[in-house]
Amino acid sequence: MKSFAIPSVYEALNLVMKYYPDNFNEKARVEIETLFAHCLEGLSDDSEKFLSSLFIKSLKNHISFTSINENIYLKKYEVSQIELFDMLIKKFPFVTISQQIVNGAILNEMQDCSEVTIIDIGIGQGTQMANLIELATDLPVLKKLHVVGIEPSADALANAENNLKLLGESAPFTIHFYGVNAFAENFDFKIPAPESDKIIVNASLALHHIQTSENRFATLQKIKNLKPDAFFLIEPNVDHFEPNFYRRFQNCYQHFYSIFQVIDKLDLKPDYKNAFKLFYGREIEDIIGKQDNSRFEKHEPAFRWIEKMNRTGFELNTNYFDFPVETPIGLKIAMHPEGFLGFTYGTETVLAIMYAK
Amino acid sequence: MVIYQTSTVTVEIEEKTKVMTQKWNGYSSSQVFREAIDKSLDAVKKHGVKAILNDTLEQAVVKPEDSQYAASVMPKLFMSGLKAMAIVLPKSVFTQMSIKKFQEETKGANVKPFSSTADASEWIASNL
Numbered sequence: 001m002k003s004f005a006i007p008s009v010y011e012a013l014n015l016v017m018k019y020y021p022d023n024f025n026e027k028a029r030v031e032i033e034t035l036f037a038h039c040l041e042g043l044s045d046d047s048e049k050f051l052s053s054l055f056i057k058s059l060k061n062h063i064s065f066t067s068i069n070e071n072i073y074l075k076k077y078e079v080s081q082i083e084l085f086d087m088l089i090k091k092f093p094f095v096t097i098s099q100q101i102v103n104g105a106i107l108n109e110m111q112d113c114s115e116v117t118i119i120d121i122g123i124g125q126g127t128q129m130a131n132l133i134e135l136a137t138d139l140p141v142l143k144k145l146h147v148v149g150i151e152p153s154a155d156a157l158a159n160a161e162n163n164l165k166l167l168g169e170s171a172p173f174t175i176h177f178y179g180v181n182a183f184a185e186n187f188d189f190k191i192p193a194p195e196s197d198k199i200i201v202n203a204s205l206a207l208h209h210i211q212t213s214e215n216r217f218a219t220l221q222k223i224k225n226l227k228p229d230a231f232f233l234i235e236p237n238v239d240h241f242e243p244n245f246y247r248r249f250q251n252c253y254q255h256f257y258s259i260f261q262v263i264d265k266l267d268l269k270p271d272y273k274n275a276f277k278l279f280y281g282r283e284i285e286d287i288i289g290k291q292d293n294s295r296f297e298k299h300e301p302a303f304r305w306i307e308k309m310n311r312t313g314f315e316l317n318t319n320y321f322d323f324p325v326e327t328p329i330g331l332k333i334a335m336h337p338e339g340f341l342g343f344t345y346g347t348e349t350v351l352a353i354m355y356a357k
Numbered sequence: 358m359v360i361y362q363t364s365t366v367t368v369e370i371e372e373k374t375k376v377m378t379q380k381w382n383g384y385s386s387s388q389v390f391r392e393a394i395d396k397s398l399d400a401v402k403k404h405g406v407k408a409i410l411n412d413t414l415e416q417a418v419v420k421p422e423d424s425q426y427a428a429s430v431m432p433k434l435f436m437s438g439l440k441a442m443a444i445v446l447p448k449s450v451f452t453q454m455s456i457k458k459f460q461e462e463t464k465g466a467n468v469k470p471f472s473s474t475a476d477a478s479e480w481i482a483s484n485l
Contacts, residue, residue, distance in 0.1 A: 003460070004453075004457075004460075006450060006453040006454060006457055007450045015450070015451075026384075027417055027418060030418045030419075030420050030451075033420075033421065034419075034454050035451065037458070038454045038457070038458075
């Protein structure tokens with residue numbers, strides 16, 4: 001039989017998502033199973049198919065399928081969390097370049113200071129702070145650095161403390177680490193060394209975990225009340241706060257499709273690229289597969305963060321970033337009129353850095 | 358002559374030309390789908406059908422196991438004297454995926470996809 005072209009997988013996925021929440025009848029189930037089977041063929045070499053299979057997997061939380069067992073097909077792409085995070089930090093431009101840019105700006109703020117306090121919201125294992133400390137060893141007058149690390153994962157926080165203490169042994173300034181095992185919205189933002197020359201707050205990919213708009217605003221207000229000399233916010237630039245399922249799906253698809261295209265261009269073995277994509281499957285599952293009141297990954301577009309920051313009295317600082325304009329893989333980095341530094345692939349601005357005073 | 362008819366499929370034979378038309382409409386249960394395939398096979402044997410015009414334009418998705426069942430019948434159809442099958446491609450993207458799968462399972466058979474009934478009929482006429 002002569003071959004024929006079929007429309008894009010997205011077109012089919014788009015139709016499937018319109019069935020949510022009440023129209024998953026027998027025909028719809030067969031359509032979903034057919035689409036899933038279609039996606040599995042050539043999955044490892046086709047980002048659109050890989051992404052669509054993750055969306056269908058997420059739908060499993062809303063309806064039960066008898067014939068879809070995605071674990072059989074997707075499990076082979078899994079790699080250990082440690083390997084994955086290591087790759088994420090070293091190879092993934094959204095993370096590496098954004099943190100390099102912010103660290104450059106923080107370092108600039110720290111010039112001529114002898115004592116600095118940095119509050120790192122969502123410090124994780126302390127990687128960004130460790131990189132910053134290595135850069136800060138060249139600062140001529142810095143004598144004391146206070147790092148307040150806020151992190152809900154106790155294990156990650158303990159690792160951050162160990163990592164920074166280790167660095168402190170060889171740094172030409174003293175490092176005082178204060179671990180706060182809490183969610184940012186529950187922290188009182190009382191700091192141990194208010195007499196520091198500068199107080200800097202950094203929140204990289206953390207504040208979108210605060211569940212409500214009210215708590216986000218309240219947390220920003222607490223940060224503002226500290227009167228920080230600089231506040232750096234890195235957030236995905238996408239609306240996953242959207243309560244309407246279908247619109248949220250569309251936002252989510254465009255966002256991750258762009259990320260997957262970037263992953264495809266990375267200098268990594270194909271298995272690692274797919275492991276990366278599978279890693280984002282967990283986020284998609286949260287955004288698409290969970291009920292609104294139990295979702296965790298509630299990203300908001302940069303302009304909404306800026307609105308909240310403006311309401312708390314922050315003013316955006318747009319002239320002090322030193323950044324590459326374009327990366328070798330075609331990721332464009334530019335200041336946007338709203339006042340954020342955006343990372344754009346194709347037409348999708350995936351990530352935003354905001355720098356406020 | 359109508360061989361089989363339900364709300365989702367009509368199978369009929371043009372006796373003069375020995376061309377069978379299967380016209381699908383909407384979603385067929387497994388039972389209806391397989392009955393239509395079985396009746397078609399019987400009729401090909403009984404009436405010396407030379408070609409099938411399989412009109413899936415309005416057909417909804419087909420269960421993978423039913424599509425597989427249809428593919429498994431293809432050798433029997435061609436061994437029974439069938440010379441050609443034209444498929445009018447469906448509007449539904451899901452049914453297109455089903456047919457793509459069917460296509461992979463029936464490689465080598467004289468089966469050709471068309472975007473219109475007129476083109477499909479013309480090709481069938483040239484194969485008789």
